[in-house]
Amino acid sequence: MREQMEGSVAVARAVGRCRPEVVCAYPITPQTHIVEALSRMARKDELGRCEVINVESEFAAMSVAIGASAAGARSYTATASQGLLYMAEALFNASGLGLPIVMTCANRAVGSPINIWNDHSDAMGMRDCGWIQLYVVDNQEAVDVHIQAFRIAEELSTPVMVCMDGFVLTHAMEPIEIPAQEQVDALLPPFKPRQVLDPDDPISIGAMVGPEAFTEVRYLAHAKQVEALDLVPKVAEEFQERFGRTSGGLLERYRSDDAETVVLALGSVVGTISEVIDELRAQGTSIGVVALKLFRPFPLHELREALAHARRVVVLERAFAVGMGGIVSSDVRAALAGLPVETHTVIAGLGGRAITRRSLRTLFAQALAGELGELHFLDLRTDIIEHELMLDAADGARPGPHAESILRELGIVAAGPV
């Protein structure tokens, strides 16, 4: 039965259904409602034998999860943005040790300038930390994919990050179904760790490895992650059989199979894109969208298959590699290597800037007219850029930081006019 609830609360309840044994987290916007809800559930004795630990930093959160997971406990944490970066070292460590921790990343921009709103800079910044990265398009999928994530993590003994858009999903009220405990139990058997700290069978975990074996260890980590390309769709299928709805998987195609122009995107923006595509389809335009659900490991072959027929692919990214451009689109180009498919990178929605249907209509019109360059910034205010560059070029005066200068020029802050 679907109930009206906030995305964060739904995720917390889904995690609760997964019978976590250790939950440790440090508060950071927009992740807070998830851990608040879990703390409340623990205090009301709704989490069974679960230890909820309020740690002093994200670095400690991931470190506690590492210790707990190595001692055989199903471990969960959640973070976002600066917090994800603050645990960077521990993220690499958790994956290197093969610990099946599950973490929610409530995607948020990374400063400076400090910004609490949604984009994917955080998770993309940790692209290579060895975690499986799943992206969800709505809150029902967030619930469902968290349950799948524990199964995937524990079957592969690899940590999994579930990426959900901060605010857009975490703070959205929607009708959401929380699966019954028996249903979750059937999909997610009790955690059987591959390695465990046990006085009856002592092992050493985390020993030093030199050049004689380091490459092989990394290779095996890669091979292990690549197994997720088979396991993620398998678990999604099993989920569909048991729960009767589609969630997760590698990617989802929407009106893209015969489309001349295919948009590729991750996360909640897929919903808005789909609506615009419906409009354009009604006008006879050949356009569709592919939602990428699994970003690490990257489903090269499946994506190639899904996009090979297209004349052009527009990769809409909520993150940006300064000095390069697209992050996801670099991988998409690798997937399409040798095929005559035009690929466009569109950087959109950074730091919470709304990606509106109107902007998308304009963007797709440009794409269809062949006016889109290789790298495009959606709704970029070129007047502001020019003004700032002019200040930079001016002699004498110290130009100061761009962020403050732009806000002064605009006469607004996020909350409204100054």
Place this chain on the structure above:
Amino acid sequence: MTARFYQTGTFAVGGRLLDEDNRSGQSDPERPNAITKGHRACQGCGEALGARYVLDAAVAASGGKLIAANGTGCLEVFSTPSPETSWRIPWIHSLFANAPSVATGVAAALRAKGRTDVRVVGQGGDGGTVDIGFACLSGMFERNDDVLYICYDNQGYMNTGVQRSAATPAGARTATSEPLGGHPGADFGEGKSAPLIAMAHEIPYVATATVAELRDLEQKVARAMEIHGARYIHVLVPCPLGWGHPTDQTIQIARLAKESGLFPVFEAVGGRITSVSHIRRKVPVEEYLRAQRRFAHLFAREGRPDVVARLQELADRNIERYGLLDDDGGDVSIDLLEALATAEKGAV
């Protein structure tokens, strides 16, 4: 009453003078050997010696059910050159800065699983503990997590080639605190006392110890293991490489650190000092300093008698603050706030 002996260099001495119950755990041929032979520690390593006593005492106290979380550092590197390991207990190394948090995680997992019989030790060097891992340590303390944390303090970053840490004493030469340009080595008015800060968290048990008094160290571990919650033992472990002393002088140097008053050995319960290990034969700090190459610049050519005098003042202040020469023969009670009131930075 507790018998205390000067350690004279062998495992068995002292043990022979005691009834079996009071003998050192190391005199028992059936000792756990939690860290066993074959590791790569330098000859004369104080940390290897300290760890051996600490962990065997902790294993014994836990009835063989102990898990250790280790920060990056000498102890980690010399004990686990993969695929070899010297650990006969379940042991995990994660990162440099997070041993206290990893230990917390292990303890939480055990609690969630109802394994109250298994105990947890976290351990690291002074760099991993008082510098880079300090936030994790403080968090573990304030939550009163059920972890005994051991800092093996060799007063610098020895694993990376002897650089200054916040535990490096004033006047000591390290690769990043050379006595150049009028600097005395490590500067005065810097550094921190992790044991005092641990006490300020009002955790149930804090103690300091040295590898010169290994029975004392064992007993402190045993006492700490009788308690649940966050516990901290700070063990002074001389490093022949970093301190520049002969490898057969490790125990002697540790003893001089304590006998000079530079390293006070005490126990604190709930934020109050409850016992101190008295100085048996007071020695001037010079005797301690001259025995180590890291202080050799204080005595070369015209020397730095001013620096030696300031270090003597530090030792004298410790002697007064902790009552290290008092011969009351019993327990003491020192108010932490009072002690800290005299501890103005750079006062000496």
